[in-house]
Amino acid sequence: MRLDVILRIATKIFLPFIFMFAIYVQLHGDFGPGGGFQAGVILAAGVVLYTITFGERKAKEYFPEKLFEIMIPVGVLIFLLTGLYSLIHGYNFLDYTAISHHGTHGQHLGVLIIEMGVLITVSGSMVTIFYNFINRD
Amino acid sequence: MILLTLMAIVVIGIIRFKNLFNVIILGSIYSFLMASILLVLDAVDVALTEASVGAGISTVLMLSALYLTKRNENPITHNQIWPLLIALITGALLVFGTYGMPEFGIINTPMHNHVGGEYLARSISDTGIENVVTSVLASYRGFDTLGEVTVIFTAAIGIIAILKKTKTKVK
Amino acid sequence: MIIINQFIASYNYFIIIFLMIAGLYIVVARGNMIKKLIGLSVFQTSVYLLYISPGKIIGGTAPIINDNYTLYSNPLPHVLILTAIVVGIATLALGLSLTIRINEEFNTIEEDEIFNKEEL
Incomplete structure (x- = not known):
């Protein structure tokens, strides 16, 4: 094909590690630096790297545009519904004690859930923005 | 301190260059310097975000926008005195404002005595x-x-x- | 001597102010839209420093609770700036998309040329 063999092989090698690192940053947010925002952006960066090396059409087979567009509102909804859940159960909005009463377990779970919501929205919107920019040719 | 000086030099470069590709790459360097400074200032989360957002995604978006538009900036035609004057007056006012600001790195400042310490103690x-x-x-x-x-x-x-x-x- | 010490103790503020007025100058003086957006982001980044640098305590560590340390820097500005960065990239992307649309419509991203074309 073209002369970018090294680039393509390197992308293939690096991509699992980038996604792995994103998941690590996401789940390790309680104990070290990290969280939904950073993980979402790193995840989006992996998709952007794949799109740049392999071209638009092949990238959209593995990472369909529709999926990322749906992810944007889903993340916000996860966040909102978590808040409403505690509201329905008689606590303040976004008070995670409603989820579990064993000490700080509820707080841990709540933080994990809303970080997941943040991750979904951020990565979805970043990839959608990038796809829309390159579509505009 | 050296990093801060480097940032100032990079910004002068951003102002001077006419080729927008150079400007965007300098912007990426600027973001990396900013991330290192934030790391020195103990803001590890913010440094991670700035490195991935400022130097990664925003550079990619800028470059893809540049690909769709024009590569070079037009030479300046209109008068440059007024913008410079406005910027300098604002800067002078802000420098005057720093006399009320606390020194760098000391503990007895208002911001450490209120809610921040409370979060650290109760988290x-x-x-x-x-x-x-x-x-x-x-x-x-x-x-x-x-x-x-x-x-x-x-x-x-x-x-x-x-x-x-x-x-x-x-x- | 006192003046030099004062200067070093406030050096971070001077650099922040320089970055701020540099960003302001780029936004006001340059006509190119992408350059304006970069100036805006330089301005924004200087505000990050303005928030974070007073939160640092010399001898403190990052605000991750551990038994080995007792002195931590202030976590509150970190949280505020963390959200500001991500909002910043979102608005920057919105500005870039508007620039792309302007380029398609007027075939230029220089302010003066757009004004000239509108007058015709």
């Missing part, structure tokens, strides 16, 4: 989360974060509305 017993930044972000100030996620959502929707190519054909 473990309230939430059981070691990283105070995460606990404040997600738990104490969860409503703030919800609003912020909504801002990103709105921006993404706006970009889809502006740029998405619709399939309906104009006749």
Whole structure:
């Protein structure tokens, strides 16, 4: 094909590690630096790297545009519904004690859930923005 | 201190260069320097975000926007005195304002004696989360974060509305 | 001597102010839209420093609770700036998309040329 063999092989090698690192940053947010925002952006960066090396059409087979567009509102909804859940159960909005009463377990779970919501929205919107920019040719 | 000086030099470069490609790459360098400074200032979470957002995604977006538009900036034609004057007057006022600011790195400042220390003391017993930044972000100030996620959502929707190519054909 | 010490103790503020007025100058003086957006982001980044640098305590560590340390820097500005960065990229992307649309419509991204074309 073209002369970018090294680039393509390197992308293939690096991509699992980038996604792995994103998941690590996401789940390790309680104990070290990290969280939904950073993980979402790193995840989006992996998709952007794949799109740049392999071209638009092949990238959209593995990472369909529709999926990322749906992810944007889903993340916000996860966040909102978590808040409403505690509201329905008689606590303040976004008070995670409603989820579990064993000490700080509820707080841990709540933080994990809303970080997941943040991750979904951020990565979805970043990839959608990038796809829309390159579509505009 | 050296890093701060380097940042000032990079910004002078950003002002001087006419080729927008150079300017964007300098902007990326600027973001990396900013991330290192934030790391020195103990803001590890912010440094991670700045390195991935400022130097990664925003550079990619800028370059793809540049690909769709023009490569070079036009030479300046109109008068440069007024913008410079406005900037200098603002700068002088701000320098005057620094006399009221606390010195760098001392502990007895107003911002350390209020809510910040409270978060540090109570995070473990309230939430059981070691990283105070995460606990404040997600738990104490969860409503703030919800609003912020909504801002990103709105921006993404706006970009889809502006740029998405619709399939309906104009006749 | 006192003046030099004062200067070093406030050096971070001077650099922040320089970055701020540089960003302001780019936004006001340059006509190119992408350059304006970069100036805006330089301005924004200087505000990050303005928030974070007073939160640092010399001898403190990052605000991750551990038994080995007792002195931590202030976590509150970190949280505020963390959200500000991500909002910043979202608005920057929105501005870039508007620039792309303007380029398609007017075939230029220089302010003066757009004004000239509108007058015709």
